[in-house]
Ligand SMILES: [Zn+2]
């Protein structure tokens with residue numbers, strides 16, 4: 192399947208672009224040839240210090256792979272590369288490539304299990320992919336081939352998409368290249384030499400990349416047998432070390448992520464040092480596919496996104512809408528308990544409002560074009576905040592009233608490029624479970640604590656109890672006093688500490704208007720999803736000039752906190768579908784019980800049972816078709832209905848129910864009252 196990939200939103204690929212730019216020497220710390228020469232004349236040999244503390248003298252031209260054969264160190268896995276005085280080098284590189292300033296070199300192994308090791312391994316795999324494609328399609332032009340999380344890709348200008356047959360041939364050719372044991376050899380070229388070299392090969396994308404580098408830049412290429420690619424390295428020793436790999440998908444991708452550039456053909460793949468690791472990974476990918484909310488959304492008839500309506504605009508079908516209603520009911524009930532007031536706001540507002548809020552300046556690229564109504568410009572809302580502020584502003588406020596908490600399931604519209612839209616996870620119209628808290632500075636911590644309590648309870652109710660938490664601190668460009676920033680950041684941290692919630696600091700990653708807590712939930716497959724955000728805001732209270740009368744009788748500016756616990760209902764629903772693989776817990780299942788009479792003779796009893804369960808508050812369907820019971824059961828299982836009640840002669844006679852779970856487990860015979868009691872326990876056990 193071909194899909195358009197968007198590399199502008201792919202931070203991993205952005206990071207990898209700098210392999211070809213002058214900005215980052217982190218990967219191999221190259222110096223200019225002159226410096227290397229000077230260093231080498233001064234130091235013909237090096238003392239290498241191994242991780243175990245032992246030292247040995249080596250010739251400057253020895254390869255690291257050989258250095259390592261001469262230590263007694265033994266490791267659980269074989270190193271992918273080495274750190275020499277902190278600089279990462281491939282095993283094929285020489286001690287002198289580290290261009291060291293001292294003659295004592297501390298050499299440490301880099302393993303596949305480290306992020307650096309994986310990058311090097313996957314990056315080397317991408318070279319093999321490129322070589323295979325050039326062998327089979329000599330006219331294909333090479334673009335870039337970075338490692339990404341869990342794999343790698345390479346972009347080619349081919350003029351047409353790759354077919355599944357192409358991919359199979361490429362994979363086979365890759366195996367031959369791996370078996371050929373080509374050593375990755377590093378070569379240094381001047382900028383002019385490199386341009387000439389790639390121009391002769393017709394590699395115009397490489398030439399473009401080289402031209403952008405500074406004049407005195409040392410350019411390295413890597414040779415593996417007959418194939419040469421522009422690259423900073425480092426790589427594994429030889430193609431043979433890429434043991435197990437698999438090409439996964441293809442996609443169209445614009446050169447440099449810009450739709451004005453040519454469309455390239457991207458091949459994604461992954462690779463692992465052992466067959467078992469690769470197989471486990473492929474199984475995980477299968478599981479991800481099986482859980483894909485777009486597929487389950489169709490199969491279970493939950494929602495749809497249609498061209499006729501517009502990209503990124505979701506319609507909720509009855510079963511999905513029912514789940515949404517349950518989520519919203521839960522949300523409302525909890526917010527009421529936690530002292531929130533509910534408010535509603537319109538979907539459009541005058542452009543002036545967004546000017547005042549600053550969204551027009553800071554958020555314009557995500558906003559739609561204004562519409563003119565009776566000569567006044569209006570704008571579709573990208574946020575709910577200004578409305579809540581206007582409600583706050585509608586009265587004179589006293590310190591006694593604070594904190595004020597306004598909550599709204601507010602639907603917002605944000606412009607996202609069509610290339611990044613993705614099912615329910617990335618859409619153009621969505622509903623935030625939004626709230627704005629207006630409080631005195633001394634109330635921040637207590638309010639954050641309450642928000643954290645509500646967050647933990649909410650997420651746990653939906654089956655998430657593992658998270659990653661980040662506190663983002665003051666960025667370079669920001670508004671608000673130092674005192675306020677320090678106070679608010681300390682309040683966020685101290686609230687997390689007192690809740691025993693471990694967090695990491697994201698230095699300088701706060702929004703310009705205040706520090707924030709971001710919480711990512713971990714799903715059943717261990718994937719992280721950005722979900723909850725709690726943001727302190729010193730900016731909007733100022734822009735809208737809101738105040739309260741303090742104890743001293745003077746006007747003071749309240750602190751504002753924006754917070755969303757689930758984030759967006761659409762996205763949260765998408766995550767829920769994948770987390771549960773569509774098998775929602777009893778309290779969320781659109782149909783909770785299916786009553787399945789075996790023959791027509793049990794219809795009357797089926798009606799009676801269904802009526803009793805419905806009266807007890809459960810969502811019940813009865814299947815009265817004269818189909819075989821096996822088929823009815825299978826269909827109910829596919830629809831992931833939690834309970835099936837199978838009614839035959841025996842059940843009618845005994846006035847009992849035969850209960851079966853969607854997992855296939857038989858619970859056995861129960862009286863209707865006993866079954867209802869069991870359901871009640873299961874529901875209250877989860878949703879409080
Ligand atoms: Zn490379």
Ligand SMILES: [Zn+2]
Pocket residue numbers: 574575576627753754
């Ligand atoms: Zn807000």
